Amino acid sequence: MQGKLVIFSAPSGAGKTTIVHHLLNKFPDKIQFSISATTRQLRGAEVHGKDYYFISKEEFLHRIAQKEFVEFEEVYSGTFYGTLRSEIERIWQTGKHVIFDIDVEGGLHLKRKYGDDALAIFVQPPSLDVLIERLRGRGTDSELKLQERIAKASKELGYADKFDVILKNYELDEACANAEKLVLDFISQ
Numbered sequence: 338m339q340g341k342l343v344i345f346s347a348p349s350g351a352g353k354t355t356i357v358h359h360l361l362n363k364f365p366d367k368i369q370f371s372i373s374a375t376t377r378q379l380r381g382a383e384v385h386g387k388d389y390y391f392i393s394k395e396e397f398l399h400r401i402a403q404k405e406f407v408e409f410e411e412v413y414s415g416t417f418y419g420t421l422r423s424e425i426e427r428i429w430q431t432g433k434h435v436i437f438d439i440d441v442e443g444g445l446h447l448k449r450k451y452g453d454d455a456l457a458i459f460v461q462p463p464s465l466d467v468l469i470e471r472l473r474g475r476g477t478d479s480e481l482k483l484q485e486r487i488a489k490a491s492k493e494l495g496y497a498d499k500f501d502v503i504l505k506n507y508e509l510d511e512a513c514a515n516a517e518k519l520v521l522d523f524i525s526q
């Protein structure tokens with residue numbers, strides 16, 4: 338089948354990974370996570386082929402040349418992330434819809450490409466200060482990486498209006514309940 342695409346985008350630290358994990362646990366027979374390819378180093382408990390396909394820069398550039406990506410970005414300087422066409426097709430073949438956790442530019446790129454088959458959701462934190470607190474609280478990035486993420490985040494917060502829906506992530510339970518409804522409504526259309 339040609340399924341749908343549910344895209345969660347936001348600046349790093351807004352809570353999209355947390356919300357996407359919640360949805361995957363809630364609707365395991367309806368949606369599946371699009372595993373992106375990246376050149377960044379594996380972090381903490383991440384697993385190759387589950388969280389990301391961790392590949393070398395050489396392999397990433399080769400796959401760009403082979404036109405294997407539906408979108409890719411150099412999200413942070415020297416670090417590439419991208420969605421493989423084969424990943425979307427693999428998931429559709431299982432009869433499920435695809436759910437994405439992807440940066441703002443990448444999310445808008447997919448929306449432009451897939452139109453009404455895609456729902457682009459912007460996850461909005463209460464403020465930049467709260468986002469910074471969450472990023473620090475997550476404790477996964479060095480101070481240098483953190484500063485890079487914060488600089489990018491303050492710019493990306495201004496992109497919210499370009500999305501189909503803005504999902505406020507203030508209280509996590511409420512955000513997850515609203516996300517469930519958005520996804521169910523969209524995939525049952």
Ligand code: ADP
Nearest residue numbers: 349350351352353354355471475506507508509
């Ligand atoms: P992203 O995927 O957008 O970078 P994460 O899902 O990793 O963000 O969330 C960043 C941090 O904020 C995590 O430590 C997560 O547990 C926490 N977090 C997410 N949503 C909320 C919320 N509504 N209230 C408080 N903390 C949250």
Ligand code: 5GP
Nearest residue numbers: 349373409410412418419420438439440443
């Ligand atoms: P992280 O390093 O925190 O896992 O991800 C950094 C950023 O890259 C996040 O905003 C994440 O959503 C984004 N990202 C992950 N996969 C992709 C992808 O395939 N394409 C794009 N454009 N961004 C991605």
